[in-house]
Amino acid sequence: MQSAPMFRASEMLQMAIEIERAGLAFYDACVEAADDKRVSEAFQFMAGEEKRHIEVFKHMEEPLAHYELPETYPGEVQAYMRALIQERVFAGPELGAEQAQATKNPFQAIAVAIGLEKDSILFYEAMKQLVRSSEAEAIDEVISEERTHIRRLVDLRVSLEKQSQLPASQ
Numbered sequence: 001m002q003s004a005p006m007f008r009a010s011e012m013l014q015m016a017i018e019i020e021r022a023g024l025a026f027y028d029a030c031v032e033a034a035d036d037k038r039v040s041e042a043f044q045f046m047a048g049e050e051k052r053h054i055e056v057f058k059h060m061e062e063p064l065a066h067y068e069l070p071e072t073y074p075g076e077v078q079a080y081m082r083a084l085i086q087e088r089v090f091a092g093p094e095l096g097a098e099q100a101q102a103t104k105n106p107f108q109a110i111a112v113a114i115g116l117e118k119d120s121i122l123f124y125e126a127m128k129q130l131v132r133s134s135e136a137e138a139i140d141e142v143i144s145e146e147r148t149h150i151r152r153l154v155d156l157r158v159s160l161e162k163q164s165q166l167p168a169s170q
Contacts, residue, residue: 011078012077012127012130012131013057013058013060014061015123016053016057016123016127017054017057017061019119019120019123020050020054020057021050021054021096022095022096022116023050023116023120024047024050024051025094025097025100026096026097026116027046027050027100028043028047028100029097029101030043030100030103030109031043031047033100033109035106036160038156038159038160039106039110042152042156046113046149046153049145049149053142053145056141056142060135060138077130080126096116099112106160107160107161110153110156110160114150114154117146117147117149117153118150121143124143124146127139128143
């Protein structure tokens, strides 16, 4: 027998907004630390994307304010979604900025950024299963963009690796 839902979709969207804020703090800190113009530009782009995703989730939040997610036991969805967030590279803007400051070079920053994007996809895939189909389309769009971000970060890493292998005269 299924119990009454205990977790609102709006709470999950708040978690998504926090994920994006952590990413924004991480990318902003990386922009400040970047010595390479390409790295700085890439992280500026990523910061802008995080801002846009925050707005997407805020826009979705109001219509879902009273939509309760189905659960097989009270607290099921909340426990699962919080577990996903706690296993992230960082779970808040302050920790995002700290993680960026702890990176020692662009390669390390890119690796952390790729992990952030992958973790976001994992969270959004789980989230998509729990919201109305009309909202799932918007989440699919964000997931697609996160995948594009991963490809962009991998391309940047490859470009930097090739550059670092060039002779010093070039």
